[in-house]
Amino acid sequence: MGRHGVAAGVVAQAHGRMPKSDPFISSLRVWPPTAMRLNAEHIEIIAYRVVHELAKNGLTAVDDMVDAEARMNAVITDDLLIEDRLNDEVRDIMSAYNDQIRRADVQFHEMFKVIKARLAHERNIII
Numbered sequence: 053m054g055r056h057g058v059a060a061g062v063v064a065q066a067h068g069r070m071p072k073s074d075p076f077i078s079s080l081r082v083w084p085p086t087a088m089r090l091n092a093e094h095i096e097i098i099a100y101r102v103v104h105e106l107a108k109n110g111l112t113a114v115d116d117m118v119d120a121e122a123r124m125n126a127v128i129t130d131d132l133l134i135e136d137r138l139n140d141e142v143r144d145i146m147s148a149y150n151d152q153i154r155r156a157d158v159q160f161h162e163m164f165k166v167i168k169a170r171l172a173h174e175r176n177i178i179i
Contacts, residue, residue, distance in 0.1 A: 089132075095128050095132075096121075099122075102124055135179055138177060146164065
């Protein structure tokens, strides 16, 4: 399904033109938004703790802790950037279908979660 096909499908479902038994849609759980964006300091702390706990528990050998922390920091940051780009794309899709979404009387945050989950699923992105 194309980029805009996701939003069109969800809007069509809200209008009753698509069966609500869509297995992907029905598999989504609705939960209150709990996303917390991490700042650079939080990422540093998490990277430090992950590296030190792995080394302390003998799960990895680390020769250079500073380098390992920097690499872990980069991995976490890159992962968060992937989600940020996905969020931006969902906003773009939703703005293209703003009128239909409003007419369908669908809550913005619910539609956002459904489109984001479907795009993440299609792209094998774990969010």
